[in-house]
Amino acid sequence: MSQLLDGKLVSAKVLDRVAAEVAGMPQPPTLAVILVGDDPASQVYVGNKKKACERVGIVSQEHLLPADAGQAKLLALVNALNQDKNVHGILCQLPLPKGFDYDEQALCRAVSPAKDVDVFHPENVGKLMQGEPELLPCTPAGALELLDDAGIDLAGKHVVVIGRSNIVGKPMAMLALQRNATVTICHSRTKNLSAITRQADVLVAAVGRLHFVTADMVKDGAVVVDVGINRLEGRKVRGDVDFDAVAPKCSWITPVPGGVGPMTISVLMKNTLAAAKLQRRK
Numbered sequence: 446m447s448q449l450l451d452g453k454l455v456s457a458k459v460l461d462r463v464a465a466e467v468a469g470m471p472q473p474p475t476l477a478v479i480l481v482g483d484d485p486a487s488q489v490y491v492g493n494k495k496k497a498c499e500r501v502g503i504v505s506q507e508h509l510l511p512a513d514a515g516q517a518k519l520l521a522l523v524n525a526l527n528q529d530k531n532v533h534g535i536l537c538q539l540p541l542p543k544g545f546d547y548d549e550q551a552l553c554r555a556v557s558p559a560k561d562v563d564v565f566h567p568e569n570v571g572k573l574m575q576g577e578p579e580l581l582p583c584t585p586a587g588a589l590e591l592l593d594d595a596g597i598d599l600a601g602k603h604v605v606v607i608g609r610s611n612i613v614g615k616p617m618a619m620l621a622l623q624r625n626a627t628v629t630i631c632h633s634r635t636k637n638l639s640a641i642t643r644q645a646d647v648l649v650a651a652v653g654r655l656h657f658v659t660a661d662m663v664k665d666g667a668v669v670v671d672v673g674i675n676r677l678e679g680r681k682v683r684g685d686v687d688f689d690a691v692a693p694k695c696s697w698i699t700p701v702p703g704g705v706g707p708m709t710i711s712v713l714m715k716n717t718l719a720a721a722k723l724q725r726r727k
């Protein structure tokens with residue numbers, strides 16, 4: 446039977462480390478979160494980020510815009526936060542409301558790279574590609590923290606990532622490559638997916654489809670990292686991996702909930718701290 450990569454536990458350790466550093470700073474860092482519209486799921490995510498800030502001593506600002514605010518108002522707010530020396534991290538909660546007329550690339554470019562704690566700005570993505578990131582992509586770096594905590598070294602391992610999004614799949618592959626893994630990225634056009642995933646020493650699922658990864662897709666003894674969040678009826682969430690069937694085969698596995706999810710927020714706190722330190726050094 447596998448061992449759990451426990452996101453709640455590891456996330457608490459990361460938050461404790463951030464809190465200890467923040468406590469030693471003359472001024473705490475500030476994270477500005479922009480929420481457009483009143484989507485309940487987004488409100489929950491923003492609330493969780495606020496709680497994490499409170500836990501580590503980071504000041505959180507909430508900037509609410511109505512769903513019909515339009516791109517010009519959103520960009521004006523981002524620009525004002527870019528100029529504000531008291532703000533160290535800026536995060537715009539995505540997705541924006543349906544029908545909100547905006548250009549995602551323009552929004553990613555609008556946030557100052559120094560304050561881009563989501564690591565969406567092309568400059569930060571470029572630094573990541575070159576192996577010199579100053580801020581870390583939250584979800585993939587959170588997954589790595591879990592592996593590090595368990596003492597799982599990626600060097601020489603075959604890491605297979607299912608999913609190639611800019612938020613999860615691609616940066617996950619880059620971080621694994623930087624840890625000297627041999628990396629394969631799979632996507633919806635990949636042929637013979639199971640034949641590839643069965644070769645994985647470490648399998649990362651970032652698809653967004655409930656129970657997509659079945660036991661026959663996983664090698665005995667593999668490490669399985671489930672990034673997926675799939676909402677069932679009510680408030681229940683499950684991952685991309687058929688946990689009950691897959692867990693008996695692997696050495697380590699993340700649960701959903703309680704795996705990668707909590708890690709994403711703790712890396713966000715780490716990034717806000719890192720951004721504040723970098724800005725104060727300049």
Ligand code: NAP
Binds near residue numbers: 609610673674707
């Ligand atoms: P996304 O942008 O929709 O990307 C999904 C990826 O899965 C795409 O690259 C897609 O391939 C691939 N895919 C879809 N069907 C496939 C198939 N049949 N075979 C192989 N690959 C397939 O989603 P995302 O933003 O990366 O998020 C993925 C999941 O992670 C979602 O459930 C999301 O909610 C979750 N998530 C969790 C966290 C967290 O904090 N835990 C953070 C972010 C996201 P194509 O590129 O070819 O379409």
